[in-house]
Amino acid sequence: MRVASYRLSGRDSYGIVRDDGILDLGSRLADAPDLKEAIAAGLLSEGLFASEPSDVALSDVSLRIPIRTPEKIWCIGVNYADRNAEYKDGSQLPKYPSLFCRTPSSFVGHDEPLERPKVSTQLDYEGEIVLVIGKAGRHIPRERAMDHVFGYTLCNEGSVRDWLHHGKFNVTQGKNFDRSGSIGPWIVTRAEAGDDRPFELTTRVNGEVRQHESTDRLMFPFDYLIAYLSTFATLKPGDLIVTGTPTGAGARFDPPRWLKPGDTVEIEVPRIGLLSNGVADEA
Numbered sequence: 001m002r003v004a005s006y007r008l009s010g011r012d013s014y015g016i017v018r019d020d021g022i023l024d025l026g027s028r029l030a031d032a033p034d035l036k037e038a039i040a041a042g043l044l045s046e047g048l049f050a051s052e053p054s055d056v057a058l059s060d061v062s063l064r065i066p067i068r069t070p071e072k073i074w075c076i077g078v079n080y081a082d083r084n085a086e087y088k089d090g091s092q093l094p095k096y097p098s099l100f101c102r103t104p105s106s107f108v109g110h111d112e113p114l115e116r117p118k119v120s121t122q123l124d125y126e127g128e129i130v131l132v133i134g135k136a137g138r139h140i141p142r143e144r145a146m147d148h149v150f151g152y153t154l155c156n157e158g159s160v161r162d163w164l165h166h167g168k169f170n171v172t173q174g175k176n177f178d179r180s181g182s183i184g185p186w187i188v189t190r191a192e193a194g195d196d197r198p199f200e201l202t203t204r205v206n207g208e209v210r211q212h213e214s215t216d217r218l219m220f221p222f223d224y225l226i227a228y229l230s231t232f233a234t235l236k237p238g239d240l241i242v243t244g245t246p247t248g249a250g251a252r253f254d255p256p257r258w259l260k261p262g263d264t265v266e267i268e269v270p271r272i273g274l275l276s277n278g279v280a281d282e283a
Helices: 035-040 081-086 142-148 222-232
Strands: 002-008 011-018 021-024 073-077 098-101 114-116 127-133 149-156 181-189 200-205 208-214 240-242 264-269 273-281
Touching: 002 035, 073 222, 127 200, 127 222, 127 264, 142 149, 142 222, 149 264, 149 273, 181 273, 222 240
Parallel strands: 073 240, 114 273
Antiparallel strands: 002 011, 002 181, 011 021, 073 098, 127 149, 127 240, 149 181, 200 208, 200 264, 264 273
8 A cells, every 4th residue: 555645725635545546535534634643543454445436636736745744753874885885984884873863844745846955055865765663662672673664655865965064973954954855755555565575776866877776785674773763762653764875875976966956866666666856946
């Protein structure tokens, strides 16, 4: 099952994405005002309302960030072995994940433009897979970690590179410019995506492949990340774990290849979908 948050004629709702359109759940699940609440209440079973027709064409809606108000957005840095080598600092592979947080306002949905801020030209792309938590937990063992995952979505974890080290110890500023990244287009449930095979992730800029990698090369796999994060924080339904980007971001070219207005960035993972965004200057 694929589920999405969307806007139609000025009204926000959510629903099941089908080949012929969207079945609106906002009008059918009165006790769940948004997708996060529906996930938390366990209302989204496979085959839900299967006999009912779709309500609206996908082309008629604007897709929003699937979880519009997540309590936590955890982002994992340098999670592919080759990414560590990209830094050319001679460091050993990390013992624990690098971690930072982002705010919902730093993301737009599918087909909305990423925003290059007034204060920088160094807007960069980072294609990533996102885990969407479906069941709360603390001190979750690895062998049960994936039971806490509702599904998967995609992220362009856009970064403003020259703002990543304004402070001595953090990257928070450069990771949280308004509308600098994107999440979407929808969430694919675990049952729909399947858990027995690695995911293949590809990032394209204006049709040119910039990143291509498989999740079987993650240094810290999905189940490890869930167990690690839940050691110090309770994971809750709707929390997002952005699991890391492969090699090939614009900053790693010589000279760097920053995003500019008019560019189009596509993040694609078979079995999940395709997230596409243009680029525009801040108004």
